Amino acid sequence: MTEQSPVTQTQAAKVPTLPDAQIVTSVRHYTDRLFAFRVSRPQSLRFRSGEFVMIGLMGDPDPVTGKQKPLLRAYSIASPSWDEELEFYSIKVQDGPLTSKLQHIQPGDEIILRPKPVGTLVHDALTPGKRLWFFATGTGFAPFASLLRDPETYERYDEVIVTHTTRDVDELTYGRELVESLAEDPLIGEFVGDKLRYYPTTTREQSPKMGRITTLLKDGTVFADLGIDGISPETDRAMVCGSMGLNTDLKEILEGFGLREGANSDPAEYVVEKAFVG
Ligand SMILES: Cc1cc2nc3c(=O)[nH]c(=O)nc-3n(C[C@H](O)[C@H](O)[C@H](O)COP(=O)(O)OP(=O)(O)OC[C@H]3O[C@@H](n4cnc5c(N)ncnc54)[C@H](O)[C@@H]3O)c2cc1C
Numbered sequence: 001m002t003e004q005s006p007v008t009q010t011q012a013a014k015v016p017t018l019p020d021a022q023i024v025t026s027v028r029h030y031t032d033r034l035f036a037f038r039v040s041r042p043q044s045l046r047f048r049s050g051e052f053v054m055i056g057l058m059g060d061p062d063p064v065t066g067k068q069k070p071l072l073r074a075y076s077i078a079s080p081s082w083d084e085e086l087e088f089y090s091i092k093v094q095d096g097p098l099t100s101k102l103q104h105i106q107p108g109d110e111i112i113l114r115p116k117p118v119g120t121l122v123h124d125a126l127t128p129g130k131r132l133w134f135f136a137t138g139t140g141f142a143p144f145a146s147l148l149r150d151p152e153t154y155e156r157y158d159e160v161i162v163t164h165t166t167r168d169v170d171e172l173t174y175g176r177e178l179v180e181s182l183a184e185d186p187l188i189g190e191f192v193g194d195k196l197r198y199y200p201t202t203t204r205e206q207s208p209k210m211g212r213i214t215t216l217l218k219d220g221t222v223f224a225d226l227g228i229d230g231i232s233p234e235t236d237r238a239m240v241c242g243s244m245g246l247n248t249d250l251k252e253i254l255e256g257f258g259l260r261e262g263a264n265s266d267p268a269e270y271v272v273e274k275a276f277v278g
Contacts, residue, residue, distance in 0.1 A: 021110040025085055031170045034139070035103060036078065036089045039111055045086075047117035048124065049150040050143045050239070052076045052273075054114040055088065057101055070112050073098045076142035076241070076273075077117065080149035082187075086113070089142040089174055091276070119143070120271045121239045123152055125262045127269065129237035131228075134162040135213060135250055140241035140275035141175045147239070148182065154191040157237070161197045161226065165213045165242075167204040176200060197226060214249045231257040238270040247272050 022039040029035040047053070056072035079087035092103040105111065121143045126132075132153065134144040141164050147153050153160055164175045179198045183189055201209045201216065209216075209225070216222045223230050231238070231254065238259060240250045251261065254270045262268030 020112050020114055022086070022113045024105050024107050024109045024111060026107055027105060029103075030173050031168075033092050034090070034171060034174065035092060036087060036174055037105060038079070038085045038087045039113065041084060041086045042113070042115050045115045045117070047077060047081055048119075048122045049081045049146040049152070050076075050121035050123075051117040051119035051146075052143070053117050056098055056112045058112070059097070071098050072112065072114065076119070076121075076139075076146070076275075078142040078145040080146050082150070087145070089139055089145060091139050119273060120263055121147070121241060121273050122264065122271075123147075123156060125264050125267050125271045126237045126239075127262070127267045128156065129269070130157060130235040131159040131161065131237070132157040133231070133236060133238040134160070135238060135240045135242070135246075136163065136175070136275075137165045137213070137242035137246050138171070138275060140243075140246075142275075143241055143273065144239070145175070145178055148178065148196070149185075149188060151188050151191040154188075154193070154195050158195065159197070160195055161199060163199040163201065163213050163222070165201045165203060167202065169202055169205050169207050172200045172202070172207075199226065212246075214246065214253060217250075217253050231259065233258040233260070233269050236269070240270065240272040241275050243276070244274060244278075247274060 025038045025040060027037040052074050054072040055075045056070055058068045059071040061068050075088050077086055078089045091099055093099045136144050144162055164172060166172050182192045182196060201211055201213060203212055238254055240247055251272060259269035262271050
């Protein structure tokens with residue numbers, strides 16, 4: 001008989017009590033506004049790197065009926081499709097219905113995960129190209145944390161550039177550590193090789209590169225810094241994940257370079273997804 005791994009034993013011992021329950025395996029807090037956590041992965045869950053699912057907790061009991069309903073929100077899966085666990089990278093909104101509670105989860109706790117992944121930040125929604133750009137602000141880095149760990153990203157492109165813009169330097173840590181770990185990663189390090197370039201910027205706290213990515217693209221700073229001519233529909237493909245404002249501005253910039261928006265049903269040169277509503 002084969003021995004069970006410690007994780008399997010823990011999971012078997014813990015009988016899920018929530019609908020679609022998964023068990024939290026680790027939690028790491030980055031700042032008072034950001035944390036990441038990993039949960040068990042339903043065996044039947046298949047997803048494409050870059051997609052999102054609905055996750056959550058049981059809400060408070062209804063004051064009249066006492067019944068509890070699941071409180072669910074959209075979350076990008078931050079781990080790649082080959083990973084045996086699922087990782088999420090989350091904001092903490094102090095009065096947010098879900099994250100005011102979710103920020104307190106501990107290993108061994110349960111969360112609800114609806115196993116129906118969807119999304120447009122997937123390789124299938126882009127036509128083939130040579131250089132892939134990931135433009136992220138804040139927790140918009142999450143889908144790219146998945147795609148950056150997927151060998152397909154490096155098999156499809158000669159060069160991958162990830163930009164991440166946050167207000168403060170601490171808010172870059174999750175992304176920076178992930179990018180720095182890739183070259184040494186025993187599973188995908190050889191796929192990454194020297195193809196990946198990282199371009200972090202901050203808008204408030206002093207850092208080596210200050211400014212909104214939209215401004216730095218418009219005035220050519222990004223291209224001068226990276227030593228490239230610009231963005232062209234022949235070679236460049238892009239994925240964008242940030243606030244509504246960032247997405248709208250970046251769409252305009254990318255269309256100005258001649259790129260067209262793609263979708264799962266109609267692949268083209270760039271794709272966009274909201275990092276949050278509001
Ligand atoms: C497609 C999609 C994918 C998403 N993926 C993620 C993800 O990977 N990680 C994540 O943390 N959130 C993600 N979100 C946002 C998430 O669904 C929730 O809004 C968030 O968890 C806060 O939930 P809440 O109930 O506490 O507050 P809500 O009532 O949902 O939000 C309250 C307010 O907080 C602000 N806010 C919400 N989320 C964020 C955020 N991520 N960054 C900055 N401000 C925010 C908005 O102004 C919002 O109006 C995603 C949203 C969408 C639509």
